[in-house]
Structures are given as C-alpha cells and as structure tokens.
Amino acid sequence: MKVNQERSNKKVLFVGRHNNDIDWISPVVNQGIENGWNCYYFIATPYIEISKDFRLSYLRAKSCNIFGVFDVYKNPITRILFSLKRVKASRMLLDKILYRRIDEKKMRNLLRNINPSIIVFDHTCRILETKSNTRPPFGLDHIFSWAEDMNIPCLSLPHGLIFFDLVRKGTYNCFNHYKQVFSANDLQTKFLHKGGVEPSKIILGGASRFDAYWLKTLDEILPRNTLIDKKINNYYTIVFFATKMVYDYDFKGLINWLKILAEDKEIFLIVQPHPRGQKKKSFKELFNLDNVIIDDSTPSSLLIRYGDCVSTLVSSVVTEAVCLNKPILYPKFLHKKDTVFDDGDVSLILNDVSDTKKALSSLKREEFKPKNDKFLAKYVYPKTKFTAQYIWRNIVENHKTL
Numbered sequence: 001m002k003v004n005q006e007r008s009n010k011k012v013l014f015v016g017r018h019n020n021d022i023d024w025i026s027p028v029v030n031q032g033i034e035n036g037w038n039c040y041y042f043i044a045t046p047y048i049e050i051s052k053d054f055r056l057s058y059l060r061a062k063s064c065n066i067f068g069v070f071d072v073y074k075n076p077i078t079r080i081l082f083s084l085k086r087v088k089a090s091r092m093l094l095d096k097i098l099y100r101r102i103d104e105k106k107m108r109n110l111l112r113n114i115n116p117s118i119i120v121f122d123h124t125c126r127i128l129e130t131k132s133n134t135r136p137p138f139g140l141d142h143i144f145s146w147a148e149d150m151n152i153p154c155l156s157l158p159h160g161l162i163f164f165d166l167v168r169k170g171t172y173n174c175f176n177h178y179k180q181v182f183s184a185n186d187l188q189t190k191f192l193h194k195g196g197v198e199p200s201k202i203i204l205g206g207a208s209r210f211d212a213y214w215l216k217t218l219d220e221i222l223p224r225n226t227l228i229d230k231k232i233n234n235y236y237t238i239v240f241f242a243t244k245m246v247y248d249y250d251f252k253g254l255i256n257w258l259k260i261l262a263e264d265k266e267i268f269l270i271v272q273p274h275p276r277g278q279k280k281k282s283f284k285e286l287f288n289l290d291n292v293i294i295d296d297s298t299p300s301s302l303l304i305r306y307g308d309c310v311s312t313l314v315s316s317v318v319t320e321a322v323c324l325n326k327p328i329l330y331p332k333f334l335h336k337k338d339t340v341f342d343d344g345d346v347s348l349i350l351n352d353v354s355d356t357k358k359a360l361s362s363l364k365r366e367e368f369k370p371k372n373d374k375f376l377a378k379y380v381y382p383k384t385k386f387t388a389q390y391i392w393r394n395i396v397e398n399h400k401t402l
Contacts, residue, residue, distance in 0.1 A: 011038045012395075013116035015143060017045050019275055021122035021159055023301075024207075026055045027214035027388035028120065028157065028395075033062050035392065040114050043068040044138045054299065058221045065114075069138045072106045102139035111146050118399055119147050123159030125174035144177075153179040153399060157391070161207055161316035161379065162187040163340045172197050180398060182391055184208075185379045187340075203394055206387035207380045210323050214388055222302045228270070231293065232306060235268035236364050238329060239307035241300065241315040242274045242283075249313055249335035251278070253353075255285050257331055260356050262289045266364060270295055270303055274315070309363050314339050319380055322346055327363060327370050331356075340379055345371040 012032055016025045022043070032039045041059065043050055046069050050056050060066050124140060147154050156178045162185070172195030175181050181197055182205040183189040192202055208214075238261060243249065262269050269292045273280055283294045295303065300317045304310055310321035311329040314337065318328060330347040333355075341347045348359050348368050362368050376385075384390050 010036075011040065011114060011116045013040045013042065013111070013114055013119045013143075015042045015044055015119065015121045015140065017043075017122055017124060017138070017140075018159070019048060022048070022053070022055055024157055024159060024209045025120070025122060026059060027208045027211045028391055029059055029064060030062070030214065030217070031388045031392035033059070033064055035396075039064045040116065041066045042139070042143070044140050045069065046138070054221055054223050058217070067110070069102065072102050072110060072139055102142060104142045107139050107142040108146050111143065116152060118395065119143065119152055119154045120395070121154060121156050121178075123156060125172070155180045155182070155395065157182050157208060158184040158188060158205075161185060161319060162191055163314055163316060163379070176201065180394075182208075182394075185382055187379070203391075203398075204382055205391040205394060206383050207319065208388045208391055210319055210380050211388035212323075212385040215320070215323060218301050219305075222299060222305070225298050225302060225306075228293065228295075228298065228303075228306055232268045232270075235291065236266055236309070237268045237270065237307050238309045238311055238363075239270045239272070239303045239321075240311040241272050241317050242278060243313045243315050251282075253334050254313075254331070255283070257334065257353060257356065258283075258286060258292075259289075260353065261360070262286065262292050264357075264360055265291065267291060267360065269293070270306065272296060272298070272300060272303060312341070314341070322370070322372050322375060323380065325370060325372060327368050329359060329363065340375070343375055346375045 014025050014029050014032075016022050025041075029039050029041060039059075041056070041064055043056070043066065048068075050066055050068050056066050121140075144154070146152075154177070156175060172192055175192070175195075175197045178201060180203055181192060181201050182203050183192060184205070184207040186204070189202055189204055193199060240258065240261075242254075258269065258271060261267055269286075269289075271283055271286065271292065271294050273283065273294070273296050275296075280294050280296045286292045286294060301320060304318070304321045304324065304326070307321065307326060309327045309329050310318045311331070312318045313331065313335055321328060328341060328347040329350070330341045331350045331353075332342065333350055333352050342349065347370075348363065350356060350359055381387060
C-alpha cells in the first residue's frame, strides 16, 4: 500500500474495548500506518493482555504506539487487584473494583501528549442505557470529554455484522455525538436509522474485519496451535462458533446436535464458546469425547483456517469462512429467526436434526460447493473487497482540515 508522505505528521488515536473490536479496528489501523500516519491505539479493557495479542504485536512492530488501562489507573495496586482473576475471582466483582479507577488527570495528560487530529472508537455510546452505569468504562468517558473540550472529531467503526432484522430496546441517539458512524452493510445502516442516528452521519463502508488485504496479512501472522495441528490430522474438521443466549435458541438441542456430529468418527469437532456468552463449562457434556475440543482461547481466524467446514447459528465470525470459500453448516432447526445464512448458496441448511447425517456425507465428499459472490457483495463488501482502505480514505477525505 502506498505511503502518503504529505500526511506523515498527522496523528490518529484508535480506541477499542473487546476482542471483537480489535478484529474490526486493526485493519484500519494498519491502513493508517501504511499511509504515513502516526497511529496510537488505546485498549480500553484489562481483560486483553496486550503483550500476548498477535494482532497488536504486529501493529506495534510497524510503529503503532499501543497502551492500555494499566497505564492510566490511579495506582499500581490496581494491577495486583486484577491479578485476582488467577484465583477465579468473579469478573463482575473485578469490574466493580476496576471500573472507575482510571485517573482522569493521567488520561488527559496522555491525550495532550499524543495530540491526535482525530479519534476513532469502536461501536460504543457515550451515554449508556444500563441501570448500574450511565457512562462508558475504563477511561472512555474521559476521552470523550477531552475530545469535546479540544474540539477533536470522533468517529465510530462497526462491531460485528448484523445478519438478521434485530429488534433493539432503546435507541442509538447517543451515536449522534460522533461526526461519522461507519456501517458494515445495508442491514446495519437500516438498524442505525431505526435507532435514531442521523442519516447524514452514516457511511456505508463494508466490513473492515474481512478486508481482503488484512485476510492475507492474517495468513502470515496467525500463531499456530500445535495441539490442534496434531489432533485434526486425517479428520474432516468442523468448527462451530457458539452464539449468545440473547438470540433465544435451543441450547440443549444444540448440545445434542453437536453430539450427533461427534458420533461420526471421521469428523473432528472444534467448538468455540462465545466470548460474552456461555462459558467453556456449559459444554461439559462434550468434554470426554475423543474427537471434540472446546476451545475458548485460539483466535477464531486460525480455527476457521483449520476447518474444512464452519458452523454457527448467527455469529458473524463465520463470515471469514465465507470469504475463504469454506462451506457453512447451518442448523436452522435450532432457532426461529430468519438470517442471511438461509441463503442456500453459502450454507448447507438443516431444517431438521434428521438432515444431519446426509449433510455430513455431502460435505465429506465435497459435493456441496458454496457460491459466495452475491452474499459477499451484499453483506460484506458493498463497496470494495479492500474495505479497510476504503474506510481509511473516507476518514481522511472527510477531514481534510485536520
């Protein structure tokens, strides 16, 4: 990618909270770096170990300055308190202890030293709608207030793809304080409109997480998992990505279906729990099966590359499998929602549990050939396959006065 030397003195601060946000923001950070900008990245959670994250390590090696909440906590004892997680302390308790311990003075001094021309957030509101907290956690509120005081424009990038007509309680009016809100596809644009975001603020940019240039980069930087390398040898591997219970599906039925998959001894099954859904122990009925792994730590991008086939109910993570031309095994019978995976071009759809064995036979014989072009154009790449580059250009073009 060509470096724009004219803008080499410009500074941009990126802010991400969850693991998923890092997936969506990092490709855009990479574009900022490759186009000559000085990029800073604040990881607004104590639950991601910055030094061990392969995506952040890659960006740091390319000169991105990355810092986290422990750099702006009020005192060093906070890190000790957080180490309680190693003795299985409740995450809810830790949140209560750590939530408000960000030092506003330290944060403002840090922001003043960075002096960004623009701040790019993930998909977060400044005013929250929960009863327990009305302000965003871990220093985000201090960043918002400093940006407002200094008249620094703030933008929002997407967090995940919307794959069905989601009904949301409340509104997205709180997003109107952003100068721009990027949308990944038309479904998300519609969702934002219905939620009260001003249409003039929304830019349809596509799914930055699945930017074609970034996917090739992942092929080079993803760490291998030697345990999985050994176990899946000579198997047909299916990777299932679980979904939060908020989507109201038959979890017991899901466990029974996963057992049916594992009954086929030519199949190796990898199950990844949702990071904010059921924990690993929720899948304990599968623990003793020789051809099943419950994996809550390996990067999803690597698991997808291990899989011959990927399965889910509504998780947008599996979109990466569609981009890589892998088939989707879709157990439609486990829930009642209409989703984009009802598209038979990309998914092998199971309308009843009894369809499972026939579907597995078709997959192992490679009889099902996914046709992904229309799906990708509609839901992932509405403008271009180089989505992160497209979003970055929009950021720059819409802020020429910076």
